[in-house]
Amino acid sequence: MLPAGILVLLFFLIPVVIVIYLSMTNLASANFTSNLSKMEFIGLENYRILLNDQFAKRIFFNSIFYVLFTLSMFNVGLALVVSLLTTHIPRGAGFFFRAIWILPRVTASTLYILIWKRMIAEAPFGIINQFNGLLGLPTYNYAADRPWEFVILVNGFIGVSFGMIIFTSAIESIPKDLLNASLVDGSSLLQRIRYVILPLLRWPLLFVVTYQTLSLLTSFEQILLLTNGGPGLYRTEVWSLAAYHRALSNYFGNAQWGYGSAFAVVLVLIGVVLAVIYMRVFRFSELVAEPKVEVL
Amino acid sequence: MEVTLENLTKKFGNVVGVENLSLDIRESEFVAFLGPSGCGKTTTLLMIAGIYKPTAGAIRFDDRVVNQVPPQDRNVGMVFQSYALYPHMTVFDNLAYPLKLKKVPKREQVERVQRTADAMGIGQLLDRRPGQLSGGQQQRVALGRALVKEPDILLFDEPLSNLDARLRLSTRGEIKQLQKRLGITAIYVTHDQVEAMTMADRIAVINLGHLQAYDTPEDLYDRPKTLFIAGFVGNPPMNFLNVEVRREEGAFKARNHAFALTIPPERGEKAASQSGEVVLGIRPEDISVAPEGELEGEVAVVEPLGRDDLIDVRVGESVLFVLADPHLRIRAGDKVRLHVDTGRVQFFDQKTEQSLLWS
Ligand SMILES: Nc1ncnc2c1ncn2[C@@H]1O[C@H](COP(=O)(O)OP(=O)(O)OP(=O)(O)O)[C@@H](O)[C@H]1O
Ligand SMILES: [Mg+2]
Numbered sequence: 189m190l191p192a193g194i195l196v197l198l199f200f201l202i203p204v205v206i207v208i209y210l211s212m213t214n215l216a217s218a219n220f221t222s223n224l225s226k227m228e229f230i231g232l233e234n235y236r237i238l239l240n241d242q243f244a245k246r247i248f249f250n251s252i253f254y255v256l257f258t259l260s261m262f263n264v265g266l267a268l269v270v271s272l273l274t275t276h277i278p279r280g281a282g283f284f285f286r287a288i289w290i291l292p293r294v295t296a297s298t299l300y301i302l303i304w305k306r307m308i309a310e311a312p313f314g315i316i317n318q319f320n321g322l323l324g325l326p327t328y329n330y331a332a333d334r335p336w337e338f339v340i341l342v343n344g345f346i347g348v349s350f351g352m353i354i355f356t357s358a359i360e361s362i363p364k365d366l367l368n369a370s371l372v373d374g375s376s377l378l379q380r381i382r383y384v385i386l387p388l389l390r391w392p393l394l395f396v397v398t399y400q401t402l403s404l405l406t407s408f409e410q411i412l413l414l415t416n417g418g419p420g421l422y423r424t425e426v427w428s429l430a431a432y433h434r435a436l437s438n439y440f441g442n443a444q445w446g447y448g449s450a451f452a453v454v455l456v457l458i459g460v461v462l463a464v465i466y467m468r469v470f471r472f473s474e475l476v477a478e479p480k481v482e483v484l
Numbered sequence: 485m486e487v488t489l490e491n492l493t494k495k496f497g498n499v500v501g502v503e504n505l506s507l508d509i510r511e512s513e514f515v516a517f518l519g520p521s522g523c524g525k526t527t528t529l530l531m532i533a534g535i536y537k538p539t540a541g542a543i544r545f546d547d548r549v550v551n552q553v554p555p556q557d558r559n560v561g562m563v564f565q566s567y568a569l570y571p572h573m574t575v576f577d578n579l580a581y582p583l584k585l586k587k588v589p590k591r592e593q594v595e596r597v598q599r600t601a602d603a604m605g606i607g608q609l610l611d612r613r614p615g616q617l618s619g620g621q622q623q624r625v626a627l628g629r630a631l632v633k634e635p636d637i638l639l640f641d642e643p644l645s646n647l648d649a650r651l652r653l654s655t656r657g658e659i660k661q662l663q664k665r666l667g668i669t670a671i672y673v674t675h676d677q678v679e680a681m682t683m684a685d686r687i688a689v690i691n692l693g694h695l696q697a698y699d700t701p702e703d704l705y706d707r708p709k710t711l712f713i714a715g716f717v718g719n720p721p722m723n724f725l726n727v728e729v730r731r732e733e734g735a736f737k738a739r740n741h742a743f744a745l746t747i748p749p750e751r752g753e754k755a756a757s758q759s760g761e762v763v764l765g766i767r768p769e770d771i772s773v774a775p776e777g778e779l780e781g782e783v784a785v786v787e788p789l790g791r792d793d794l795i796d797v798r799v800g801e802s803v804l805f806v807l808a809d810p811h812l813r814i815r816a817g818d819k820v821r822l823h824v825d826t827g828r829v830q831f832f833d834q835k836t837e838q839s840l841l842w843s
Contacts, residue, residue: 368535369568371555372639373629374585383581387572 204456211235211449216442234450243422243430251427254339255404262344263400264393267351272381275359286352293349301413304342305331335415335424342410351396358392359385398466402459408432427455485545485636485669486511487532492541494527501527503693504541512667514660516674516684524693525673529639532671534558545636556585561630561668562639565646567622569614575601575625576610582633596632604628620651627659631666638663638670644679656683677717681705689713703842706828711763711837714830720768720794722830723804727764729755729831738764738829742800743779747826754840755831762840765830768794768805773812777821779804786816797822 214228238244270289274282292300311317311327320327330338362385370384408429411417417425417433425433435448487509494501502524509515517525530536532543534555542549550558561582569578579597588596601607604624614622623643630638640659644652660683663670674680680687681701689696689704697704697713708714714722727738727745729752736752738745745764747755755762773795781799788794792807795814799822806822808814831840 363566363568365564365566365568366570368530368533369562369564370570370581371535372533372560372562373582374556374633375581376554376556379585384570390572 204453207449207452207456210446211453213446215445216447230446234447237447238450238454243425246422247425247427247430250422250425251405253336254343254424254426255401258340258343258347258404259397259400261340263347263351263404264397266344267348267396268355268389268393270348270352271355271359272385275356276377282356286356289352290349292345297409297413300346301342301410304338304414308338331415332419335419339411339414339424342414343404343407346410347400347404350400354392354396355389358389362388394466398463401462401466405455405459405462427451431455487637487669487671488542488544489528489532490542490544492528492531492543493539494524494531494536495539500524500693501536502531505690505693505695506541507688507695507698509669509671512669514663514670514672514683514685516672516680516687517690518674518677518680518687519690520675523690525675525690526641528690529562529641529671529673532637533560533562533639558637559633559635560637560639561633561635563623563626563630563641563643565642567614567626567646569622569625569629571614573613574610575606575612575614575617578614578625579610579628579632582629586633600628600632604631619646620655623647623655631662635668638668640670640672640674642674643672645674645676652679659683677719681717689716691716707839707842708765708830709839709842711765711832711839714765714832714839718767720805720807722765722767723771723802724832725764725766725802725804726761726834728761729758729764731756740800742802745778745824745826745829747829751827751829751831751841758831758833758840761834763832763834763837765832766804766824766828768807770825770828771804771806772823772825773806773808773814773820774823775821777823779822779824781820781822783814783816783818783820786814795820 211234212229212231214230214233270286274285277285295303306313307315308330309315309317310329310331311321314327314330316330317327328334366384367380370380375383406428408426411424411426411429412432415424417423417429422430431448431451433448434444434451436443436445489505489507492505493503505524505528507515517528519525527536531538534550534553534557538551543551545558570581573581576597579600580593583593583596597610598607601610604627606621606624606628609617609621609625614625617625623646626643643659644655647655656679672680672683681704684701686698686700687704688698691712696716697709699707699709704713704717708717711724715724725740727740729736729738729747731737731752736747736749736756738747738752738755755764779799781797781804783795784798784803785796786793788810789807791810793810793812793814795806795808797804797806797820804822814820832838833840
């Protein structure tokens with residue numbers, strides 16, 4: 189308990205407190221000073237500005253859209269499908285296909301995004317457009333016309349591996365007898381998935397949904413590299429990217445550390461609230477229920 | 485339902501699970517598969533259940549070859565050694581699961597589950613999860629789940645090996661009675677001889693993936709066809725001695741340099757037909773300590789078993805296991821005389837290891 193407590197304190201609580209404090213100051217490169225006592229405490233002013241920020245609403249809904257779709261279709265959905273498929277084929281083949289799905293995760297982001305940019309580039313350079321040409325289809329400027337589709341695909345392909353590994357090991361740890369029993373009891377392979385395997389994956393599902401929601405909420409580097417929040421004003425800007433832009437990479441050369449921290453604090457709040465809700469929905473307490481054994 | 489296995493073989497890559505197993509199980513018969521760990525008992529059951537596809541050979545249910553029939557179309561009930569209850573379902577849902585898959589109407593499901601659970605003595609546990617049951621209760625749920633769908637064939641894979649000795653004894657009787665009452669063809673896998681002997685109509689003894697014998701318990705015990713079976717069945721095991729059997733002055737004598745035994749003619753005659761040495765087999769309970777016994781020896785070890793003392797007696801160069809009355813207070817080092825019930829001796833060919841009496 190104690191070592192874990194120290195870790196949480198050092199790497200979560202203390203940074204959060206610092207960020208919360210920063211979010212209540214006007215710290216920015218425009219008024220930067222090395223004398224911290226001159227830093228002005230401005231209370232909730234940054235939050236008031238945030239609430240009235242004309243783009244905040246759009247960025248907020250962008251984030252929800254992005255997390256919801258990436259999570260459900262890829263980080264959980266496709267991860268589950270890949271795990272189920274690769275555990276129902278010969279072991280070697282299963283291992284091979286899972287290894288392929290790990291590649292996006294272990295490829296350096298810049299290289300990975302370069303590959304995607306090359307794929308979706310405009311005709312005549314883009315690979316997809318070359319195929320479109322060969323097949324006699326019209327060519328597209330994907331980065332401009334379909335930014336969201338590719339933001340989700342790019343992140344989704346990376347996100348599959350985590351859930352896939354967790355789900356696969358959970359499926360493989362289900363006792364063989366249990367799986368055989370369900371076939372003898374009369375289920376087809378699909379019914380076995382529906383009535384036996386999936387219910388037994390509840391705990392790993394909770395874990396992956398929770399963990400991946402939070403990591404998607406805070407992840408922005410692929411979007412930064414692929415679209416940088418564009419095209420146009422904030423078309424694919426998500427909350428964490430906005431915090432980064434405000435605090436560290438303002439378009440106008442003015443890094444607003446205080447204001448960016450306010451964005452970050454909102455993200456922390458959302459994360460904590462979501463984690464608590466997930467625990468409730470999946471009835472965590474039931475998973476650790478007291479046994480009621482007595483002798484026959 | 486009649487089950488026939490014909491040259492059934494299962495290989496896992498290079499590993500042989502079962503090889504060339506052929507046997508038939510009659511309608512309503514209770515057959516035990518008896519054999520040491522790793523001999524292919526579970527593999528055979530899983531092939532009958534349809535989980536494994538045979539590498540070669542055939543499985544017939546009545547006249548139908550079922551090799552390619554998926555498990556859900558076989559109507560087989562199985563009790564696993566680990567019970568394999570669904571941990572996320574209540575006892576009720578565990579029992580109702582096979583019925584739900586068969587699309588039995590909801591009301592009938594409830595009735596049949598309740599009826600089966602009551603028969604198993606677990607009627608009051610229906611809302612529990614398996615994790616909230618004792619081992620014995622779980623065993624009953626597993627049995628109930630196998631029975632509730634009224635299967636044509638019941639398969640048991642060492643269902644009692646996780647129970648304590650007393651519970652095992654009573655459950656043994658219950659399973660046997662239940663099977664007889666319902667008349668379901670049953671195959672029961674065990675490596676416990678006593679279980680096989682007490683429960684089964686016939687026992688298939690399997691070793692190293694091969695069928696060694698397939699007979700009634702009485703035949704296996706009293707009329708073993710091979711040296712292996714004679715030594716395998718029975719605990720403590722049968723004693724074996726090398727002897728020569730001759731006809732001498734109208735009587736049959738089995739001799740070696742330490743002793744001579746008079747053998748009744750119906751057994752002696754068959755044994756004497758073999759020239760040279762043969763193997764004589766005699767069970768420990770067919771030898772008794774008696775002052776006027778034909779054999780003389782020295783007691784090497786005494787192991788009290790409770791009801792009897794198991795004593796190891798050195799006779800000439802061989803050691804015999806003998807069951808003796810504890811009241812005789814025999815001690816290691818004592819000289820004793822032994823009487824052999826020669827009406828119960830077995831004879832085997834030394835080379836072929838086949839019985840000279842029963843073949
Ligand atoms: N899925 C499998 N893959 C590879 N080898 C297997 C597999 N299942 C069984 N075997 C091998 O086949 C042989 C027979 O195994 P099986 O489980 O049928 O033995 P058993 O008679 O049931 O033993 P036990 O009494 O220990 O349960 C063993 O050598 C085992 O290692
Ligand atoms: Mg086994």
